[in-house]
Amino acid sequence: MAIQLEDFAKQVLFGTSMEEKLSFPREEILDTKRSDPIKTPKQLSRPKHLVLREEGVKAGHPAQSKLIDERERGRLLHFFGNHELLATELMALAILKFPEAPASFRRGLLETLKDEQMHTQLYMHRMKQCGVEFGELPLSDYFWRSVSSMEDPLDYVTRLSLTFEQANLDYSREYGKIFASVGDRSTAGILDKIYRDEIDHVGFGLKWFRRWKAEGKTDWEAFRERLVFPLSPARAKGNFFNREGRSEAGLDASFIKDLEVFSQSRGRTPYVYWFNPDAERFAARNSSEGVDAGTFPVQKDLALLPAFVAKRDDILLLPRMPTSAFLGELKAAGLELPELKTYESEEEVSAPSLDRKLRGLRPWAWSPDSVLFFEENFSKLTRSKKPDTFWNEGIRALHSKAWAAAWAKSLLDHIPHEEWLAPTSAFAKLAENAQGLQRICEGFRSAGCSSLALKAPFGTAANGMRRLEADELIDERLTRWCEQTFEEQGGVLVEPWLDRVFDFSIQLEMGKGGLRALGYTRLLNNARGQFRGIVTNGFCQGLDSELVKFLMQRVQGRPRLYHWYESFVLPELEKELAAAGYEGPLGIDAFVYRSYDGRLMLKPVVEINLRYTMGRIALELGQRNAATSVGFFEVVSKAQIKKRTGQSLSEFCERQTAAYPVKLSEEKKPRIEEGTLALNDPQQAQGFLALYHVRRSFKELAL
Known part of the structure; x- marks a missing residue:
């Protein structure tokens, strides 16, 4: 039978x-009788004690x-x-x-x-x-x-x-x-x-x-x-x-x-990240039109950087997918990545319409280009928001270095004076035309400031700053830059070039609950004040005792630096951000300098960047260091490597990672004890390479 x-x-x-x-x-068992296909039953037949429930017990890792x-x-x-x-x-x-x-x-x-x-x-x-x-x-x-x-x-x-x-x-x-x-x-x-x-x-x-x-x-x-x-x-x-x-x-x-x-959320509603490093230029014009792709190689090469801020359940949108071999190296180093998705066209850069509810949208910076990029996804947000929530005149004003300088001077005028704080004369002044620029430069020099920095109100250190040496005249090339900046941004900032001895940044997050300090990161800049890299887990390592005492002297049980920012600066900045309706990441760049009479002084606000920063990336990377290890995050260009070593980016990276292979700690969740790791795919990089060096001591970083 x-x-x-x-x-x-x-x-x-x-x-x-x-x-x-x-x-x-x-x-x-025969398969000779085949009836019409059935529909999936609405409820699965089972003994009463085995009925399924949506809230059934799930097994955690035991x-x-x-x-x-x-x-x-x-x-x-x-x-x-x-x-x-x-x-x-x-x-x-x-x-x-x-x-x-x-x-x-x-x-x-x-x-x-x-x-x-x-x-x-x-x-x-x-x-x-x-x-x-x-x-x-x-x-x-x-x-x-x-x-x-x-x-x-x-x-x-x-x-x-x-x-x-x-x-x-x-x-x-x-x-x-x-x-x-x-x-x-x-x-x-x-x-x-x-x-x-x-x-x-x-x-x-x-x-x-x-x-x-x-x-x-x-x-x-x-x-x-x-x-x-x-x-x-x-x-x-x-x-x-x-x-x-x-x-x-x-x-x-x-x-x-x-x-x-591969990574993707298993339930938590994701944030969606996107790297748009040209945001300041779009902010300057207050438009998503009319800005060329001058930094597109940076955007394409370093598009993976927000992955080190994102969580595993989030999404990062990329112009191209890194190779599986490279992603495997990151995973082997203990770096968990979010879900990676590509957007198709380089000519019309826009986010794909995502097929799920989204917790939030997280570009590198909110500006007209990111509003346009995410246009199809505002309706997917769990907490509905209109585009002007992310970009409006109030938020645009906060992007300006001119606003930051004026706000910092006003702040110092209204809080208790400290002898170790920079005077308001150390802050930038805005020139609105060539005559005003000449007058401000002469005023600073007559006050004893030999070298000056000229900055665009909107722009990064790489493309928005010029240095004017002692007694140097504004030549034809600098005149053209100033004229273009006057025309496009309405002014040029002028400030004294100070004898900087220690650069740092404060990484912050503005949310519904207010402004939070996430951490302090130590910046290394070159002689022209341009970004070199960031030290992680070594804020005061290798510094002389005078500087350490200046930074870390205890006030009310906290290092003076932290106490002062969190007591005076952040509460006032929170009010400005709330008034503009800004929510998201930001960073304050600052530095300690030596005054003309030899004293250490703090210039508490150099720039306020309403965006993710390289300091934020470094702060997150530092959490992957073993407890006693120190790291250094840097971005190097093809031209720098060619000049320094004669090698291509991929050759340079291969030699660095071979000389310093990654070694992990023997913890339940291993962290990096030492090694050099590429943070973007060296086989795809055309102009820029992000590297993270971890060593067991600060001296081994050889900075």
């Missing part, structure tokens, strides 16, 4: 007892100490058992939904279903031995919701075989080792059996996936395209990535590498 495959699948799917769900026929307790083991096995039962039911559903699928595919489904029945029984028996009855804890329906909406057999193998069963190549092996380590050989043996079966199941799905996927697509491309949010490749892996098992299942090396470095 024989039984039809279709009838057996109905017994499993619609059965209301565990006997119906888990008994496998002794009779021959502490080894907890699993010494038998009942804790049983709770974990309860979670696993539900997954195996769901896999059994989903395979029965696939048999009934896709009657026209090839006979060999349906026969393979039957064999994997039989394995899943056995896995469920093994877990049920073992959890009972641990004192836990199947069904005594709430059961999550996430697995069912994610797979049961499948529309064709390709959906089935993509979602179940290549996503959830592939993830089990990691989980079954990891937990097997954990159970073995606490002496539970019985459970470890069950997990080893399941691990071996999952290799076969993934291999089965992969065979059919390759047969049915879109022609001309790689396995990875087809896999990514076929998954529908909230499913993503991130769901196809566990806590500890198992390359060996995937290779045994037949996945090729490139797929395995791409999956290993």
Whole structure:
């Protein structure tokens, strides 16, 4: 006597007892009767004590100490058992939904279903031995919701075989080792059996996936395209990535590498990041039009930098995808990355319309170009906002160095005077035309300031500053720059060139709850005041005692520097930001200088940058340092490296990283003890390379 495959699948799917769900026929199973495809049932038939719930118990990563307790083991096995039962039911559903699928595919489904029945029984028996009855804890329906909406057999193998069963190549092996380590050989043996079966199941799905996927697509491309949010490749892996098992299942090396470095939110609503370093130029013109792509190589080369601020559940939009090999190096160094997505056209740069709710939009800086870039995604925000929330005349005014200088002078006029603070004469003055520029320069020089700095109100140190040496006249070249700046930005700032001995920045975040200080970073600039790099975890290391005392003298239990900013500067700045409606990152650049009479003085505000800064990147990178290690973050150009070494960027990077390979600490979450790491792909870099050097002591940085 024989039984039809279709009838057996109905017994499993619609059965209301565990006997119906888990008994496998002794009779021959035929596949000669094929009815019309069924629709996915609205509610899964199960015994009452095994009903699924959206708020069902989820398993966290178990502490080894907890699993010494038998009942804790049983709770974990309860979670696993539900997954195996769901896999059994989903395979029965696939048999009934896709009657026209090839006979060999349906026969393979039957064999994997039989394995899943056995896995469920093994877990049920073992959890009972641990004192836990199947069904005594709430059961999550996430697995069912994610797979049961499948529309064709390709959906089935993509979602179940290549996503959830592939993830089990990691989980079954990891937990097997954990159970073995606490002496539970019985459970470890069950997990080893399941691990071996999952290799076969993934291999089965992969065979059919390759047969049915879109022609001309790689396995990875087809896999990514076929998954529908909230499913993503991130769901196809566990806590500890198992390359060996995937290779045994037949996945090729490139797929395995791409999956290993892939990241996407598993539930938390993401922030979306984008690197737009030309923001000040768009801010200057108050328009997204009419600015050439003068720094586009910077934007293209360094587009990955916001990844080191973002969290794993966030999204970073890139003009091009770094190679998997490079992303693997970052991962091996312990740097977790957000989900990386590319935007297509270089001519019309705009964010893709993202298919989910978004917690927030995070460009490098808000300016007209970033408002235009994110135009299609404002409606996706969980807290609805209009574009003028991010960019308006009030926020534009705060971008100006002229505003920062005037605000800093006003601040010093209204707070208690300290002899170690710079006088207001040390701050910039705004010249609105050539005559005013000449008059201000003469005034500073008559007061004893021999060298001067000329700055554009909107602009970075690299493209917005000129130095005028003692008695140097404004030549034809500088005159042209000034005339252009007058025309485009309405003025030129002039300030004394001071004898700087220590540059630093304060990294801040303005939110609904107010302005927060995140940390203080030590900047290294060249002789012309242009950015060289940033020291991490070594704010005062290598400084002479006089300077350390100046910075760190205790006031009300806090270093004087921190106390003064957080007591006087930040509360007043918070008011200005709130009045303009600004929320997001910002940084204050400042420095200590030596006055004409030899005293150390603080110029508390040089610039206020309403954006992410390289200091913020360095601050985040410093958290990846081992406790006693010191780091140095720098950006080098192709021209600098060519002049210094005669090498290309990739050659220079290869020699640096070979000379100083990354070594991680032996912590549960390893951090970098020493080594040099590229932060953007050296094989793709055309003009700029970001490097992070970590050493065990400040002296070893050789700055």
